[in-house]
Amino acid sequence: MATPLRLLLIEDFEDDALMVLRELRRGGYDVTHTRIETPEALTHALDTSTWDAIIADYALPRFDALAAFALVQRRNLDIPFLIVSGQIGEETAVAAMRAGVHDFLLKDRLSRLGPAVARELREAAVRAERRKMQEQLLLSDRLASLGLLAASVAHEINNPLSSLMANLDFALNPLEPGVALLPEQEQALRDSMQCAERIRDIIRDIKVFSRPEDKQLGTLDVHRVLDSSLRMAWNHIFHRARVVKDYAARSLVRGREAPLGQIFLNLLVNAAQAIPEGKSGTQEIRVVTRQEETGHVRVEIHDTGQGIPPELRERIFEPFFTTKPVGVGTGLGLAICRRLITEMNGELGVDSELGRGTVFHLRLPVAREESASAPPTG
Ligand SMILES: Nc1ncnc2c1ncn2[C@@H]1O[C@H](COP(=O)(O)OP(=O)(O)OP(=O)(O)O)[C@@H](O)[C@H]1O
Numbered sequence: 001m002a003t004p005l006r007l008l009l010i011e012d013f014e015d016d017a018l019m020v021l022r023e024l025r026r027g028g029y030d031v032t033h034t035r036i037e038t039p040e041a042l043t044h045a046l047d048t049s050t051w052d053a054i055i056a057d058y059a060l061p062r063f064d065a066l067a068a069f070a071l072v073q074r075r076n077l078d079i080p081f082l083i084v085s086g087q088i089g090e091e092t093a094v095a096a097m098r099a100g101v102h103d104f105l106l107k108d109r110l111s112r113l114g115p116a117v118a119r120e121l122r123e124a125a126v127r128a129e130r131r132k133m134q135e136q137l138l139l140s141d142r143l144a145s146l147g148l149l150a151a152s153v154a155h156e157i158n159n160p161l162s163s164l165m166a167n168l169d170f171a172l173n174p175l176e177p178g179v180a181l182l183p184e185q186e187q188a189l190r191d192s193m194q195c196a197e198r199i200r201d202i203i204r205d206i207k208v209f210s211r212p213e214d215k216q217l218g219t220l221d222v223h224r225v226l227d228s229s230l231r232m233a234w235n236h237i238f239h240r241a242r243v244v245k246d247y248a249a250r251s252l253v254r255g256r257e258a259p260l261g262q263i264f265l266n267l268l269v270n271a272a273q274a275i276p277e278g279k280s281g282t283q284e285i286r287v288v289t290r291q292e293e294t295g296h297v298r299v300e301i302h303d304t305g306q307g308i309p310p311e312l313r314e315r316i317f318e319p320f321f322t323t324k325p326v327g328v329g330t331g332l333g334l335a336i337c338r339r340l341i342t343e344m345n346g347e348l349g350v351d352s353e354l355g356r357g358t359v360f361h362l363r364l365p366v367a368r369e370e371s372a373s374a375p376p377t378g
């Protein structure tokens, strides 16, 4: 089967362009190409489309291959760039390769073109993979140190928080009945106690998320983990949708609490971000758990958001794939979710209908036949 190739051809002679295309087709490529001749057209082509390779004639009336290559480099694009030329001196060829051009071919020896393009595509793919891994490493490093920082901050807050709560409790329930509190005072103290409890919950959640990596699988109640993630995602959710819980799983599952919490949080934040703000009355995020015959617990997170176009449904799991603006999404959420769930011997998938909503579903193996706390639906 022919390999698809999106080719940008910088060439002023139609005949020479045809020759290059013929040679590539012979080399097994299904080429779609755009031919351009000027710097403006090159800039436009680079800004508006994605290219697998660029082949440039060495000298054009308004332009030359090295200037074209410099334009590509200035955009930080790593696209295989090959020069094809009628005749060249050794010096020119050396200068081009030194500048970083990937290959230099003579027009009367074009049979080398197919293999040369194949080699450059392979090498570009290796470079891209390496870049991706480096970025991922940097990111997981950053996440790990953030986790540590969060854990130590949480720890530091815990002690003063405990005395705060003890003192509030004392003020509300003095050992010896003394002067009665004014109703406003008592209400103020109760409100303070509620705030303190909220802080305690947040601290507990942070600790769950930053607990040092422990690959050991334990026994978990998905409902408890879901509730904790729902609390953490609340700020993203409440002004966009109401939450409906439909918990019917009965078994505990085998998994790891912190990563599972992270997975649910990612999915809930994604669900919220897929729903426009301000219509929370009509929009819904539904969290469903089910017991499966196969010895699994199934968790579904439904949203009534924008949906995902069919052609993107697998790509969304790729690291760094995002449709969100810079600063909103890095595109790592789902890639991390899939990796974490696989480590727990589970699965993660998606169903979606454009304009109607999306369901992310995951399955985890049951720990043993034991009853989980299935809280009432609501
Ligand atoms: N519930 C959803 N509804 C519609 N699109 C979604 C949903 N969840 C994910 N997507 C799409 O999948 C893409 C990738 O999601 P992912 O969680 O991996 O990254 P992100 O949310 O863009 O960024 P990050 O999670 O790193 O902040 C999103 O940019 C979005 O286009």
Ligand SMILES: [Mg+2]
Pocket (backbone or CB within 6 Å): 266, 269, 270, 329, 333, 334
């Ligand atoms: Mg996300």
